[in-house]
Structures are given as C-alpha cells and as structure tokens.
Amino acid sequence: MDTAFMRKTFALIAKGLIEKEQLLQMEPTRYPYSKALQHGINMFLAASQWAGSQAAVEYPDEASFLAHFITRPIEEWFDTWESGAVEQLHLQEEPFYAYDAFAYQKAGNVYVPSSDCYEFLETQDSDIMNGTDERILYEKIITLSQEDYCRVRRYIIEHPIITLEDRRTMSLELADDPMARDAFQFAYEEITEESYRCPQCGWTMMQGKYGYSCHSTHCTDTLPEFTDEMKLDISAGDLYRLKKGIMRYFATPGKLELEIAAFCEKKKLRWALWPQMDRYDVEIRFPDGDIWEIDAKAYRNPIALRTKIQNDGGFPSGDYARGYFVIPSEYTVNQRNYTAIINRVLKDQKNVECVTLKALKTAIAKKEAACNDE
Numbered sequence: 120m121d122t123a124f125m126r127k128t129f130a131l132i133a134k135g136l137i138e139k140e141q142l143l144q145m146e147p148t149r150y151p152y153s154k155a156l157q158h159g160i161n162m163f164l165a166a167s168q169w170a171g172s173q174a175a176v177e178y179p180d181e182a183s184f185l186a187h188f189i190t191r192p193i194e195e196w197f198d199t200w201e202s203g204a205v206e207q208l209h210l211q212e213e214p215f216y217a218y219d220a221f222a223y224q225k226a227g228n229v230y231v232p233s234s235d236c237y238e239f240l241e242t243q244d245s246d247i248m249n250g251t252d253e254r255i256l257y258e259k260i261i262t263l264s265q266e267d268y269c270r271v272r273r274y275i276i277e278h279p280i281i282t283l284e285d286r287r288t289m290s291l292e293l294a295d296d297p298m299a300r301d302a303f304q305f306a307y308e309e310i311t312e313e314s315y316r317c318p319q320c321g322w323t324m325m326q327g328k329y330g331y332s333c334h335s336t337h338c339t340d341t342l343p344e345f346t347d348e349m350k351l352d353i354s355a356g357d358l359y360r361l362k363k364g365i366m367r368y369f370a371t372p373g374k375l376e377l378e379i380a381a382f383c384e385k386k387k388l389r390w391a392l393w394p395q396m397d398r399y400d401v402e403i404r405f406p407d408g409d410i411w412e413i414d415a416k417a418y419r420n421p422i423a424l425r426t427k428i429q430n431d432g433g434f435p436s437g438d439y440a441r442g443y444f445v446i447p448s449e450y451t452v453n454q455r456n457y458t459a460i461i462n463r464v465l466k467d468q469k470n471v472e473c474v475t476l477k478a479l480k481t482a483i484a485k486k487e488a489a490c491n492d493e
C-alpha cells in the first residue's frame with residue numbers, strides 16, 4: 120500500500136462519478152455502470168482492509184458504498200482506519216484529502232458529482248482525464264487557428280446558456296471552419312430539466328431533493344429569492360447550456376482571464392488572451408518592453424493547485440519578465456495562507472509568483488505608472 124495507490128483510487132472514483140452522470144443523461148432509464156468507479160471502490164476497500172477497517176465487509180457493493188461514503192467529506196472516509204495509517208501514507212498532504220463530498224444525493228441512488236469532484240479530477244494526469252467533456256473540447260479547439268481558438272473560447276466563457284437561435288447564428292458564423300463549428304456545438308447540451316438561471320455564475324440552478332444545486336456548490340452559499348424572471352422556460356426545448364465539466368474547466372477561470380484583459384484595456388496596455396495557443400492565459404506588454412505572462416487558476420483547494428503546478432513542472436518557461444499564477448481574490452478569505460502554500464513550491468522560479476486578482480491589478484497599475492514616469 121502506498122500514496123500513489125490512494126491517488127489513483129480517488130482519481131478513479133471521481134472519474135467514475137462523472138461517467139455515471141453522463142451515462143444517465145444518455146439513458147435515463149438504465150442504471151449507469153462505470154468500470155472506473157467500480158475499480159476505484161474496490162481499491163478503496165482493499166486499502167481500508169490493509170488499514171484494519173471493516174469497510175469491505177460493511178459496504179461491499181456499489182450501492183451501499185455510495186450511500187455511506189460519497190456524500191461525506193473525504194477526510195471522514197478514513198474514520199475507521201487504524202490510527203497511524205493515514206499518517207504513514209501522508210494522505211493529509213494529498214489534494215483529495217481536503218475536499219468536501221465528491222457528490223450529493225439527488226434522489227434514491229442517483230448522485231450528482233460536485234464541483235470538488237471536477238476540480239480534483241483536473242489535477243490528475245492525462246490518462247485519467249481522457250474522455251471527459253472538457254478534455255475532448257480542449258483537443259478540438261487546440262487544433263484551430265489562433266483567431267478561431269480565441270473566438271470559440273471567449274464565446275463559451277461569456278455564454279453559459281444560449282438559445283437555439285444563438286446556436287444557429289454562431290454555427291453560421293463559424294461555417295467557414297467546420298472544426299470550430301464542431302467544437303462550439305460540442306460544448307453545449309440541451310436543457311431538459313426545470314431550472315433557474317444561477318445568479319452567481321449564469322449557469323443552470325436546479326432544484327433537487329435537498330435544495331438547489333448549480334455546477335459549483337459555492338453558488339448556493341448565498342441564495343437570493345428566486346423570481347419568475349430567473350426561471351428558464353424549457354417548454355419549447357430551445358435552450359442550451361455548457362456541459363458541466365466545460366463550465367467548470369473553461370468558464371470559471373475564464374472569468375478571471377477576461378477581467379484581467381478588461382483591466383489592461385482600461386489601462387491602455389497591450390494585451391493578448393491565450394497567446395501561443397494557450398501556453399499562457401493572458402500576456403501583457405508594457406511600454407518599457409517588459410512582458411508579463413499570466414496563468415489564471417480557479418482551484419479552491421490550494422493543495423490541489425500546488426499538485427497541478429508540480430505535475431506541470433512549474434510555470435511554462437519563456438521570455439517574460441514576470442510570470443503570475445492568479446486566483447480569484449475571494450479564495451483567500453477563508454484560507455489566508457493560500458498563496459503562501461503555492462509560492463513555497465515556486466522558489467526555483469524567481470520571477471514567478473502566485474497572487475490574487477486584486478494583488479495582480481495593483482501590480483499592473485504600479486508597473487504602468489512606473490513606465491509613464493520614465
């Protein structure tokens with residue numbers, strides 16, 4: 120038993136939950152069976168046995184396993200492990216350990232994967248990401264011209280929900296490039312459930328057995344009064360939304376990217392979104408010739424972001440004066456040491472730093488003022 124085994128266990132469980140949800144959408148009347156989930160569950164039960172827990176006896180099948188574990192924070196999954204086992208495998212240092220529940224119960228034995236589940240999966244290697252909606256879309260748009268790439272990506276970020284008419288218009292505009300049109304169409308799915316437009320992120324908020332849910336559990340942290348205007352009329356069957364993984368993977372960090380670009384525009388700086396085919400998210404060119412490269416990251420869990428950065432080998436190399444990993448400012452409200460956790464692993468890259476959006480704007484304004492003083 121080792122740490123890598125546990126890492127794989129949780130990656131398979133996260134992937135399996137998402138697979139199950141996709142299968143259920145395709146065939147709503149059939150119980151969705153995911154090999155990845157089954158594999159992950161068996162691995163967790165084997166590890167539990169190693170750690171002296173009776174979990175394998177008490178929750179031997181998928182239904183009882185999910186009912187007991189899947190709506191609990193990950194830390195609690197180890198409650199029945201012998202003391203010392205978690206420490207021996209250094210599990211507290213693993214990105215999965217600090218996550219909240221990977222799914223919530225929608226009804227009976229139907230579980231919906233949480234934003235934590237999606238976020239965790241993103242930190243995992245290519246193999247495990249294969250076949251997810253976000254990976255498929257990424258592979259489609261990375262082959263486009265720089266111009267079409269930016270166009271499709273920007274559209275996705277700005278339009279979490281579209282009408283059939285919007286879909287037709289954009290498809291027509293992309294008619295010259297069938298690959299771009301195909302990528303755009305792939306990003307969306309028809310809305311088939313009663314839902315409201317989420318006031319936080321603009322995606323769909325649906326009522327389940329235990330309250331409302333959006334793509335992120337954080338959208339429901341503060342819930343306003345729902346008005347009829349927020350209700351989506353699905354009766355005509357002409358509304359589409361981004362697929363959930365795509366909303367999480369592209370649209371959430373995308374809001375940061377667009378906000379940085381808008382700030383640079385206001386400061387009359389030269390900027391570019393996703394330069395060099397997504398090597399960076401935003402590039403800023405200052406009047407003195409300095410180039411800053413920025414990578415926007417929307418991971419709430421700093422250990423998950425740290426793992427992702429380490430897996431990627433740090434900030435991409437290049438000819439820039441400064442490199443920044445930027446996170447939404449609100450992520451540090453309850454985790455004041457967030458950027459410190461990241462910056463500890465960036466020591467080898469002297470000109471690279473993790474900052475909040477607020478701190479980045481301050482740095483840009485200061486640099487711009489210094490350029491003007493010269």
Ligand SMILES: [Zn+2]
Nearest residue numbers: 317320333338
């Ligand atoms: Zn939302």
